[in-house]
Amino acid sequence: MTGGGVDRASAPSGHLPVMFSQALDGLRVDGNGTYLDGTFGRGGHARGVLERLGPAGRLLLMDKDPEAIAVAEREFGTDPRVAIRRGSFADLADWDATSGGLDGVLLDLGVSSPQLDVAERGFSFGKDGPLDMRMDPDAGASAAQWLAGATEQEIADVLWTYGEERMSRRIARAIVARRAEEPFTRTAQLAAQIAQVMPRGEHKTHPATRSFQAIRIFINRELSDLEAGLDAALERLRPGGRLAVISFHSLEDRIVKQFIAGHAKAPPANRRLPQAEVFVPALRTIGSAMKAQADETGGNPRSRSAVLRIAERLHGDGGAA
Numbered sequence: 001m002t003g004g005g006v007d008r009a010s011a012p013s014g015h016l017p018v019m020f021s022q023a024l025d026g027l028r029v030d031g032n033g034t035y036l037d038g039t040f041g042r043g044g045h046a047r048g049v050l051e052r053l054g055p056a057g058r059l060l061l062m063d064k065d066p067e068a069i070a071v072a073e074r075e076f077g078t079d080p081r082v083a084i085r086r087g088s089f090a091d092l093a094d095w096d097a098t099s100g101g102l103d104g105v106l107l108d109l110g111v112s113s114p115q116l117d118v119a120e121r122g123f124s125f126g127k128d129g130p131l132d133m134r135m136d137p138d139a140g141a142s143a144a145q146w147l148a149g150a151t152e153q154e155i156a157d158v159l160w161t162y163g164e165e166r167m168s169r170r171i172a173r174a175i176v177a178r179r180a181e182e183p184f185t186r187t188a189q190l191a192a193q194i195a196q197v198m199p200r201g202e203h204k205t206h207p208a209t210r211s212f213q214a215i216r217i218f219i220n221r222e223l224s225d226l227e228a229g230l231d232a233a234l235e236r237l238r239p240g241g242r243l244a245v246i247s248f249h250s251l252e253d254r255i256v257k258q259f260i261a262g263h264a265k266a267p268p269a270n271r272r273l274p275q276a277e278v279f280v281p282a283l284r285t286i287g288s289a290m291k292a293q294a295d296e297t298g299g300n301p302r303s304r305s306a307v308l309r310i311a312e313r314l315h316g317d318g319g320a321a
Contacts, residue, residue: 017044017048018292018303019292019296019308020045022290023045023106023244024045024049026244026310028242029049029053029104031053031057032053033058034058034102035049035053035057035058035102036059036061036062036089036098036105036106036233037049037060037061037062038063038105038229039062039063039089040061040063040069040071040072041063041108042068043061043075043076046072050076050079053081058082058097059076059083060084060085060097061076061082061084061085062086062087062088062089062095064086064135064139065135066136066137072084085097088136089229089232090224090226091228092105092233092236093232093235093236098236101236101238101241102238102241104237104242104244105241105244106245107229107233107243107245108246109222109226109245110247110249110252111216128188129186130142131184131186131190133212133215133220134220135220142219143215143216143219144184144185146215146218146219147179147215152169152173152175152176155168155172155175156168156169156171156173158214158218159172159211159214160214162218162223163211163213163214164251165210165214167198170197171194174197175190187212190211194211217251222252226252230245230255230259234283234313238313242286242313243310243311243313244310246306247306247307247309248302248307253307253309256309260283260285263281263282264281264283264285264311265281266279266281283311283314284311284312285309286312289307289308290307290308291306291308292304
C-alpha cells in the first residue's frame with residue numbers, strides 16, 4: 001500500500017474527499033467484491049470504489065443524513081451494482097445486504113464539508129444558523145433542545161469528555177446563567193457566549209471550537225456509533241477483507257487504534273492470573289497510521305487532522321487470507 005500524496009488523476013471530479021488515494025489503496029478493491037461505504041457524504045470515496053468494480057461487484061452506501069442519501073439516490077440509484085440505506089453504520093450488520101459478507105468497509109468519520117458549509121445545519125460557529133448539529137435531523141434532540149434542559153454538570157461533563165475543554169465548568173456555568181434570560185437557539189449566539197468567558201489570547205483557533213465539537217459528538221452519539229460500527233464491520237468482513245477508517249480527532253482515532261490492536265495483538269500476559277484462552281487474532285494491521293500529504297493539506301485545511309488506519313480480516317483460525 002502506498003502512503004504517497006493524492007492521486008488526482010484517479011480521483012473523481014468535483015469535491016475531492018480526504019485521503020482519497022490512500023483510502024482506495026488501503027481497501028485494495030477487487031472488481032468482483034462487495035464494499036460498504038458507511039459515510040457516503042457526497043460520494044467522493046464511493047465513486048472511486050465504483051470505478052474499480054466490474055459488473056459483478058457490489059457497493060453498499062449508508063449515511064444518517066437525508067441530504068447525503070438524496071445525492072446517493074440521484075447519482076447512483078439506477079446502478080444495479082449499488083444499494084442505498086439511510087442510517088448509521090453502527091447498524092450495518094442489521095442490513096440484509098451485508099449478510100453475505102463484505103470485502104471492504106470504509107468509514108470517513110466526523111462531520112462532512114457540506115454539513116459544515118451549510119449554516120442551516122448548525123454545525124459551524126463561523127456561520128450563524130439554527131443551533132441543531134444533528135447529522136440526522138429526524139432523530140433525537142437538537143443541540144438547542146439539549147442545552148435548554150441539561151444540568152450545569154451534564155454540560156460540563158460533555159464539554160470535557162468529548163471536547164477535552166479545560167474551561168468546561170466555566171463555560172457550562174455561563175450557559176446555564178444565560179439561558180435563564182434567553183434560550184440558546186443560534187450558533188453565533190452560543191459561540192459568542194463561549195468566547196466571552198474564555199481567557200483572552202490563549203487560542204490559535206476560535207475559543208468555541210472544542211465546545212462545538214463536544215456537543216456535536218454527544219448529540220450524534222458519534223463515539224458509541226463508532227464502537228458499534230467497528231464491531232459490526234468485523235462481524236461482516238470476509239477473510240482478506242479490509243477495514244479503512246479516517247478519523248479527525250484523537251478521541252475517534254484512539255478508539256480505532258485500540259480496536260485494531262485489540263483484535264490483532266494478544267494482551268500482555270499476567271503471571272498472577274490463571275492462563276487465559278489462547279489468543280486468536282481476527283485482524284492484521286496494514287502499515288502504520290497515515291496522514292494527509294502536503295499537496296492535500298495545502299488545498300484542503302480540513303485534511304490536516306485526518307488519520308487513516310487500515311486493517312485486514314484474518315481467517316477464523318488466525319491465519320492470513
